[in-house]
Amino acid sequence: MLRLDLVISRVGAILVALAAFMLTPIPFSLYYGADDIRVLLLTAGLTAGAGLLMYRLHPGGEEIGHKEGILIVTLGWVLAAGFGALPFYLYGTFPTYTDAYFEAMSGLTTTGASVLADIEAQPAGILFWRDLTHWIGGMGIVVLSLAVLPLLGAGGMQLYKAEVPGPTADKLVPRVREMARRLYLVYAIISAAEVLLLLAGGMSLFDALTHMFGTMGTGGFSPRNASVGAYDSAYVDVVISVFMFIAGANFLLHYHAMRRGDFSVYARDEEFKFYAGLVGFFILTVTANLVLNRVYPGLLSALRYAMFSVVSITTTTGFVTADFAKWPSYAHYVLLFLMFVGGCAGSTGGAVKCVRVWLLLKIAYAQLFRIVHPKAVRNVWYNGKIVPPEVVQGIQSMFVLYLSVFILASLALAWLGQDVITAVSAVAATLGNIGPGLGAVGPADNYAHFSLAAKWIATFCMLVGRLEVYSVIVLLAPEFWRK
Amino acid sequence: MKTIIIGAGEVGFHIAERLSREGHDIVIIERDRAARERAAEQLDVMTVEGNGSSPKALEEAGVREADLIIAVADIDEVNISACILAKEYGVARRIARVRDPDFSENPFVDHGRRLGIDFLINPNIVVADEILTLIKTPAAAEVGKFAEGRVLMLGLQIAEGAPIVDRPLRALRAFHATTPFLIVAIYRQGKLLIPDGQTLVQAGDHLYFISKREAINPILTLLGKKESIVERVFLIGGGRVGLRIARQLEGEHFQTRLMERNPERCDELSRLLSRTLILRGDGTDMRSLIEEGIADADAVAAVTDDEGTNILAALLAKEHGARKVVALIKRPHLLHLLPHLGIDAAVSPRICTANVILKYVRKGRVVSIFEIPESEDAETLEMVVPAGSRLAGKPIREAGLPPGVIIGAVVHRDEIIIPRGATILHPDDRVVVFALSPAIAQLERLFA
Numbered sequence: 001m002l003r004l005d006l007v008i009s010r011v012g013a014i015l016v017a018l019a020a021f022m023l024t025p026i027p028f029s030l031y032y033g034a035d036d037i038r039v040l041l042l043t044a045g046l047t048a049g050a051g052l053l054m055y056r057l058h059p060g061g062e063e064i065g066h067k068e069g070i071l072i073v074t075l076g077w078v079l080a081a082g083f084g085a086l087p088f089y090l091y092g093t094f095p096t097y098t099d100a101y102f103e104a105m106s107g108l109t110t111t112g113a114s115v116l117a118d119i120e121a122q123p124a125g126i127l128f129w130r131d132l133t134h135w136i137g138g139m140g141i142v143v144l145s146l147a148v149l150p151l152l153g154a155g156g157m158q159l160y161k162a163e164v165p166g167p168t169a170d171k172l173v174p175r176v177r178e179m180a181r182r183l184y185l186v187y188a189i190i191s192a193a194e195v196l197l198l199l200a201g202g203m204s205l206f207d208a209l210t211h212m213f214g215t216m217g218t219g220g221f222s223p224r225n226a227s228v229g230a231y232d233s234a235y236v237d238v239v240i241s242v243f244m245f246i247a248g249a250n251f252l253l254h255y256h257a258m259r260r261g262d263f264s265v266y267a268r269d270e271e272f273k274f275y276a277g278l279v280g281f282f283i284l285t286v287t288a289n290l291v292l293n294r295v296y297p298g299l300l301s302a303l304r305y306a307m308f309s310v311v312s313i314t315t316t317t318g319f320v321t322a323d324f325a326k327w328p329s330y331a332h333y334v335l336l337f338l339m340f341v342g343g344c345a346g347s348t349g350g351a352v353k354c355v356r357v358w359l360l361l362k363i364a365y366a367q368l369f370r371i372v373h374p375k376a377v378r379n380v381w382y383n384g385k386i387v388p389p390e391v392v393q394g395i396q397s398m399f400v401l402y403l404s405v406f407i408l409a410s411l412a413l414a415w416l417g418q419d420v421i422t423a424v425s426a427v428a429a430t431l432g433n434i435g436p437g438l439g440a441v442g443p444a445d446n447y448a449h450f451s452l453a454a455k456w457i458a459t460f461c462m463l464v465g466r467l468e469v470y471s472v473i474v475l476l477a478p479e480f481w482r483k
Numbered sequence: 484m485k486t487i488i489i490g491a492g493e494v495g496f497h498i499a500e501r502l503s504r505e506g507h508d509i510v511i512i513e514r515d516r517a518a519r520e521r522a523a524e525q526l527d528v529m530t531v532e533g534n535g536s537s538p539k540a541l542e543e544a545g546v547r548e549a550d551l552i553i554a555v556a557d558i559d560e561v562n563i564s565a566c567i568l569a570k571e572y573g574v575a576r577r578i579a580r581v582r583d584p585d586f587s588e589n590p591f592v593d594h595g596r597r598l599g600i601d602f603l604i605n606p607n608i609v610v611a612d613e614i615l616t617l618i619k620t621p622a623a624a625e626v627g628k629f630a631e632g633r634v635l636m637l638g639l640q641i642a643e644g645a646p647i648v649d650r651p652l653r654a655l656r657a658f659h660a661t662t663p664f665l666i667v668a669i670y671r672q673g674k675l676l677i678p679d680g681q682t683l684v685q686a687g688d689h690l691y692f693i694s695k696r697e698a699i700n701p702i703l704t705l706l707g708k709k710e711s712i713v714e715r716v717f718l719i720g721g722g723r724v725g726l727r728i729a730r731q732l733e734g735e736h737f738q739t740r741l742m743e744r745n746p747e748r749c750d751e752l753s754r755l756l757s758r759t760l761i762l763r764g765d766g767t768d769m770r771s772l773i774e775e776g777i778a779d780a781d782a783v784a785a786v787t788d789d790e791g792t793n794i795l796a797a798l799l800a801k802e803h804g805a806r807k808v809v810a811l812i813k814r815p816h817l818l819h820l821l822p823h824l825g826i827d828a829a830v831s832p833r834i835c836t837a838n839v840i841l842k843y844v845r846k847g848r849v850v851s852i853f854e855i856p857e858s859e860d861a862e863t864l865e866m867v868v869p870a871g872s873r874l875a876g877k878p879i880r881e882a883g884l885p886p887g888v889i890i891g892a893v894v895h896r897d898e899i900i901i902p903r904g905a906t907i908l909h910p911d912d913r914v915v916v917f918a919l920s921p922a923i924a925q926l927e928r929l930f931a
Contacts, residue, residue: 156527171529174508
């Protein structure tokens, strides 16, 4: 049974939490004397008003069912982007609501694909909001609401599972609300550390905060037209690389490491080892490739740009310090491939996730083994436990669905006239929540030249990617709505 | 409060649901994956894979920080070892379900205290006691006792033609003056209503009321039930539950007949019971039961190990004229179905066990609880008005009770009062409160 009034009321609660965040850019607007305060106040008021009206439909603390949880999360994201787009639209940043919605969805899903041509021409408040959406969407709007709103506690695990990336959802503490709070606390502590380090590197508070939002949410919006490349500072590159890497790892691991002061949790986690190995391997080979092709003058500068780009793409951040579209084909291709892998489960990163890629490899190997030894008992083990068959199937079908969406969406873009490289990389970059692709949507370009239809396709891909396919696609199945 | 529950079966799941809602942080240890996933999916709890008696699983569940452990796994030995270990880990309160009567009866074991158990529950005893109460109160489908049994809450089905049918409750005022009682809830067509003065009672309603014990008979007449003396009792099934009921009945001069299928068990029963007539045969073998006079029985309790047999035997007995039939049911979700079939009362060992455990856990604040078994939506609690509470010194209607809460009885010093809006509560008064589930957390804060 699907109680629509309950669903709408919970989505309303999520909007109220979002509205509170819409006020945070105002101090910066005041400081920089920007003219966007009225728009920010108005949108916060509209969002809170709409949220409260929706909330009043069903204010009781009833438990949420499985299907209701999925619908709340997906609808919550669709509407959060809808209201999150209002500052851009009402201020006149974009001529059409489509563009504003694209930008807001790109922000919340931590994609970082932009349709904004001259970023630096925008006022401080708008830019702050544009980046803040990364920070909120990174750990999750719903998880945030779980942490701050008591009424979402009942059945909160349904919501948590539908939003947090990864094939399984483990609990840290008995209560979902408490877990959401602790995750946000870890998130806030690491975020604060990055801001301090960026300030130490000479950034202004505004730039440090906005880049931290982009890094920690693995988003990739920068308030500068040339992205992180604008600072041309090795220190900034290294700090941001390190924090992108942290944000692309599982926050449950960060929690355990901080709580126990024991960093061996990373060494014991199979996914983290795979993630670190993958990033390390491709940093080295891309550096070698750049050096051999004499793209950069020295080994160190090749290493610096290779590291930044590999980490930025693998974690699905999408910050740019170099136009990798002009790199030799190996480096080029590695980045396209990494767009599919993504960060770890329980991170703020997107795409398929390391744990799934790693398990798919293990499953394939187990299958090979069974061909040689048909009678052998050969389970797939992960972190010391047998992976249950439903989880195996869940991973395999998620991968198939992910590829299906990828193929259909890129075919659609090709139909709309995009060239192959652009169509393929634009879908990989939006579905994987990365941002910049290759070709006409490469690091030096953006998505502004897309047609209306193409923009909506890309927007849809961002949502599908952030919610890991199932939560969105299942709503398209008639079975979901059958009584 | 941090609580570890071992076993996510019916009892463990039910307790976890209740306690989690009341603010306990719950970790469940369960070996079976399906049961574990059901709990993780439907409740706000953490689950740990493993055997509840393994130190590894207990440590993973955070046993060192736990205040309470409730061991309700299927195997007695698992529950016992879990409590022995938990005591060593420093868990303050330890509850275990142990089915083997040897442990509850043996004086050396001392009610489990030698095994690190503070509170040992034998579900067979709990359920036998519950059935005994129902046998002795023939008009009611459910009986809850409060204030040492001086206040009763009864649940019963209203029959066609009862004097109360189709009259608004406010028309009962004259009756109230002599025999005060409070109808706290009506279960009608799958929904629980809180009645007011306008409410009409209909035939087929399942009605819950609270009153003093000595006032019960005139109330039952009003409700169309006749309370009379119970003499002839039939028990079907001579297992642990049947034996225990028969023993208690022997002590109170009932005329008891017990039917058991297994010949060896019959021999054993005849050795253990002196005044009970032991019959050998199947509980659904009506011919022998009729010959033995089941048609004149005041109460029939079907308590074999097989719930299907219990339901059939109870239905057949009812059909042949037994006045009240009670069936023992394993699956709690069947409970609400049985009144529609004509079975007067049904008892589930799991629900009974869970209630007894909840009652123990809440001890201190809440003295006695009684859940309305058919519905997850309400319960009745006995609580003490704390000194300095904002409830004290005010008429009830001004006390600001949350909606969905009715005070059904007040024990002031030694006097029992069935309250009205103008009744004033005093510190240290005990009150019997009926509450819908959403209001319980608020209620507990008021009484904290």
